[in-house]
Amino acid sequence: xxxxxxxxxxxxxxxxxxxxxxxxxxxxxxxxxxxxxxxxxxxxxxxxxxxxxxxxxxxxxxxxxxxxxxxxxxxxxxxxxxxxxxxxxxxxxxxxxxxxxxxxxxxxxxxxxxxxxxxxxxxxxxxxxxxxxxxxxxxxxxxxxxxxxxxxxxxxxxxxxxxxxxxxxxxxxxxxxxxxxxxxxxxxxxxxxxxxxxxxxxxxxxxxxxxxxxxxxxxxxxxxxxxxxxxxxxxxxxxxxxxxxxxxxxxxxxxxxxxxxxxxxxxxxxxxxxxxxxxxxxxxxxxxxxxxxxxxxxxxxxxx
Amino acid sequence: xxxxxxxxxxxxxxxxxxxxxxxxxxxxxxxxxxxxxxxxxxxxxxxxxxxxxxxxxxxxxxxxxxxxxxxxxxxxxxxxxxxxxxxxxxxxxxxxxxxxxxxxxxxxxxxxxxxxxxxxxxxxxxxxxxxxxxxxxxxxxxxxxxxxxxxxxxxxxxxxxxxxxxxxxxxxxxxxxx
Numbered sequence: 001x002x003x004x005x006x007x008x009x010x011x012x013x014x015x016x017x018x019x020x021x022x023x024x025x026x027x028x029x030x031x032x033x034x035x036x037x038x039x040x041x042x043x044x045x046x047x048x049x050x051x052x053x054x055x056x057x058x059x060x061x062x063x064x065x066x067x068x069x070x071x072x073x074x075x076x077x078x079x080x081x082x083x084x085x086x087x088x089x090x091x092x093x094x095x096x097x098x099x100x101x102x103x104x105x106x107x108x109x110x111x112x113x114x115x116x117x118x119x120x121x122x123x124x125x126x127x128x129x130x131x132x133x134x135x136x137x138x139x140x141x142x143x144x145x146x147x148x149x150x151x152x153x154x155x156x157x158x159x160x161x162x163x164x165x166x167x168x169x170x171x172x173x174x175x176x177x178x179x180x181x182x183x184x185x186x187x188x189x190x191x192x193x194x195x196x197x198x199x200x201x202x203x204x205x206x207x208x209x210x211x212x213x214x215x216x217x218x219x220x221x222x223x224x225x226x227x228x229x230x231x232x233x234x235x236x237x238x239x240x241x242x243x244x245x246x247x248x249x250x251x252x253x254x255x256x257x258x259x260x261x262x263x264x265x266x267x268x269x270x271x272x273x274x275x276x277x278x279x280x281x282x283x284x285x286x287x288x289x290x291x292x293x294x295x296x297x298x299x300x301x302x303x304x
Numbered sequence: 305x306x307x308x309x310x311x312x313x314x315x316x317x318x319x320x321x322x323x324x325x326x327x328x329x330x331x332x333x334x335x336x337x338x339x340x341x342x343x344x345x346x347x348x349x350x351x352x353x354x355x356x357x358x359x360x361x362x363x364x365x366x367x368x369x370x371x372x373x374x375x376x377x378x379x380x381x382x383x384x385x386x387x388x389x390x391x392x393x394x395x396x397x398x399x400x401x402x403x404x405x406x407x408x409x410x411x412x413x414x415x416x417x418x419x420x421x422x423x424x425x426x427x428x429x430x431x432x433x434x435x436x437x438x439x440x441x442x443x444x445x446x447x448x449x450x451x452x453x454x455x456x457x458x459x460x461x462x463x464x465x466x467x468x469x470x471x472x473x474x475x476x477x478x479x480x481x482x
Contacts, residue, residue, distance in 0.1 A: 032409070036328050
């Protein structure tokens with residue numbers, strides 16, 4: 001073995017920005033995350049040119065996975081055009097030379113902040129969710145070492161108690177986003193702050209989901225065909241947001257997750273949160289030839 | 305605007321190998337193709353100075369050393385290359401991690417013949433219902449030992465290589481020998 005065999009040729013920047021050693025660590029941890037669905041795996045979380053808490057975890061996963069043919073879609077709360085989504089998409093394209101898209105059906109890799117697209121994802125697609133707080137137990141156990149022990153023991157009593165107290169106090173579960181969910185019957189995970197509307201989309205899905213928290217340095221995954229069950233009591237069924245009857249004021253799309261837009265007169269109008277789905281609905285209405293994929297929700301209901 | 309960095313050979317190999325590994329581990333029993341035959345692509349994609357590997361096949365040791373990974377005893381190794389001999393007795397030394405840190409469980413790589421021989425039924429995450437596969441070169445005793453050792457979430461994850469074909473069997477998969 002010679003020194004020249006151990007060294008690598010000089011590069012101004014590694015492909016995909018993060019260096020080989022960081023990528024190999026991400027790869028090892030992603031494999032372990034897939035092997036134990038819903039279990040938080042610690043990782044180093046390297047520096048990327050973006051502040052922690054703005055999607056650095058998701059970005060590191062995306063940068064590890066991409067190759068020049070990977071078509072990338074980035075969304076932020078359902079929208080492709082928010083500043084965060086646009087900057088991440090532009091960054092990935094510039095350091096990895098990937099084509100980008102806004103269309104869920106065309107994408108190979110979808111990095112998302114807090115939404116899952118309305119169209120059903122297929123097995124060739126990977127969903128990367130950005131996670132601000134990966135620890136579902138933090139609200140009931142701030143000490144993360146003890147929380148880890150609770151996960152090890154599958155000791156989720158306090159989690160149940162929290163839900164019970166919410167029902168006693170308010171008559172319903174008050175948890176809006178990041179609804180705690182039991183994965184593969186073993187680990188409770190936070191599905192990241194996606195609305196309750198989106199949690200059933202993870203259950204027995206066809207695509208692989210990787211959830212990564214860059215600031216908190218934790219990565220976990222939901223493989224395809226894995227049970228993801230929101231924690232609910234037998235007599236209090238899981239409820240998604242009451243958006244089934246709402247109609248988007250711009251596209252006319254009905255029965256999807258909506259953004260509420262307050263009006264001056266105190267009333268509200270609604271627009272569909274998945275922006276590209278709204279665009280497709282408008283273009284279809286205008287008689288354009290657009291391919292609208294099958295959606296998870298049909299007429300505002302998720303088929304069981 | 306800066307030019308897009310180009311892909312080094314190492315990056316191409318590692319990325320494509322990982323693509324196959326991630327897909328196959330997410331969908332146990334389904335076969336993907338590695339960019340090269342044998343363990344080299346996997347070694348290049350996953351191993352570096354932070355790893356300790358145990359290797360039963362002396363021919364692989366130079367490739368492992370090249371990455372900077374330490375060649376270690378099986379009890380210390382995070383990657384275990386069993387080579388051709390899927391010896392069930394060797395499995396007993398494999399690191400299983402702990403309930404606190406299941407990620408300390410090792411990744412085990414064996415060679416086998418995919419698509420012929422012993423019938424296995426797979427169930428678990430990544431499998432839609434149940435999947436019947438055929439694997440040759442791995443004894444029934446191996447699967448029995450695997451079952452005894454794995455106490456989910458503790459356990460080890462398995463890759464079966466057949467030339468450039470790869471199949472992943474994570475610890476979450478229930479393997480039933482037919």
